[in-house]
Amino acid sequence: MSSPDPDPATGPRPGEEPGGAPAAVAADPPEDRRTVLGGGALGLLLLVGAVLVLAEAAALHAATDATPLGPAVFPALVGALMAVVGVALVVRAARRLGAAPSSEPIPLSRVLRLAGLLVLLVGFAVALPLAGYVVSSTALFTGAALLLGAPRPWHTLAYGWTLVAVVYLVFDRLIGLTLPAGPWGF
């Protein structure tokens, strides 16, 4: 990067601003609005984490003579750094939000699909001990594939059943990890 290649054949790229003044200062492409908001959300997540970790550190017993560094010191350090980085991320996001190039918002249908997948995953956790590994994993595969846009439900179900059956045979029967068996034994 430090030696620009003065190749006359490659002119300015299409879509490159001729003056290039704002783009040239930061070599990285500027973050779009969605990434900036994501950075802010990450900052908030760290702040929540910092509160949890610091509260826990405060509740732990102090050091004894035998161990000068008690169980609370390392969490306190991690919690404090989380708070600092969290604040930095939120401030950074707030400052960049105005200048960030707009991006397409995530459509509601996709958020609903994500919610659907979470419901499916929790349902899988509930069903696993009751319905056995093969049936619940096949349902998980089929449901997830359909949420991700699989076109033909019956084909998908067949793929899922085949994959899960192979996994069950290899891991349960061959290697010996005991996977939950439903009322029908697999």
Added chain:
Amino acid sequence: MDQLGALMQGFADAVTLGNLVWALVGVTIGTVVGVLPGIGPALTVAMLLPLTFRLDPASSLIMFAGIYYGGMYGGSTTSILLNTPGESASMVSALEGNKMARAGRGAAALATAAIGSFVAGTIGTIGLTFLAPAVAELAVGFGPPEYVALMALSFVTVSALLGRSLVKGAASLLIGLAIGLVGIDAQSGQARLDFGVPALLDGIDVVVVVVALFALGETFERLLRGTGRETVEPVRGRAVLSREDWRRSWPAWLRGTALGFPIGGLPAGGADVPTFLSYSLERRLSKHRSQFGKGAIEGVAGPEAANNAAAAGVLVPLLTIGLPTSATAAVILTAFQSYGLQPGPQLFTESGPLLWTLIASLYIGNVMLLVLNLPLVRLWARLLTIPAYGIYAAVLVFSTLGTFASGGTFDDLIVLYALGLVALVLRLADAPVAPAVVGVILGPLAETQLRRALALSQGDPAVLVSSPLTVTLWVLIVLALLAPLAWRLTRGVRERRRTAPPVPVTAVESQADQD
């Protein structure tokens, strides 16, 4: 040379039928997951960690090492044919490799990547063979203060080097450290961050964390962002190199190896930096500079070699000091721990035969990978035609399988999903995930060493800077923290100076940035 004798004994142990089969299984799985976008070696090894309950150490470690090396080979296939690198270290290969594939030279790109990976992987493994025992001997003298400094250096460089922004890397690392705190504190017996949930008392299993961060985060993000259609470039012709290709490739392989192994071997490495360095070096040295950006073979050969040599280099600090500098290395460290083995200087004296069998199997795995990846590359390329929904649905099946096998309760699965949402936030913020993995695994070790150091000094923190080595390491840590800042400042100044003559210079500069 006792290394050679030990290595020969290692080969004798590694060429038993069982171990050869495990190596073949490992490199095959590694190639497959390397090729499939969205799954990488770290995730795969993590999902297979529960197998350590069933297999003996040699078998599973040989398999995991095969997955580790295989993932590097497979990753290049994806970046060349699909232009979506499976992992960041393969990103650079996509720059020239995908251009070559579009120009109908995909076969040559794949061949130079595979042979370059073999050359670099073999030289890197030779380096590991001779360097590791020496480093281990040096590291025998390390006490807790040295380990604290080394781990702090690793934390800082991992968050600064992986990803674009130090703050986001640090955020990822801290999330990992916080997750690593969960569970009963081994020294005081007090439960930390368990929130009254019994499943959290033992801590959150590494399998759950890695699977959540890589697999679930990726799947959730895929669902939110939608699946864009990607075009797989067909491979035309046989994967052979012309005389011209050879002549341009081999110096690039060697230069890439020379950059990759030492940087990967630093207790601060990772495979990303040397690939970028190799790319810019090849670009500068090449006689065909105008081809760069349009499919220059050196731009594939160098970075691919650097990538694989760095992968071998990363094993040096992992095996000799117990210091993982990449996500996969961190997970492999966990595999050692689940057998009660702690990588570090004692490993060579205590488990020498196991270690030498492992190193010998790395040589064997490299040969297997060359055979798997040259003639069979079109078979692997066909994996890329599996639709994304199938891959991610299968990833969910394997993720829940790995989680269930490691813990086996409803609560473990709920923890997995919750951490998957945390990973989604990381991804939406464009923050790297690997520092979190390193934090989870290295955090508890760092805390133990810190407490040991202070117990030895009876609470005097000066013990942390009590030797020349520790002082040097802490200076390096400060430099690593300040370097990106200083670099950005100087670059900002330079850019502003350059923008003075308006049109031509900025056009060239942005050209250089995009390549």
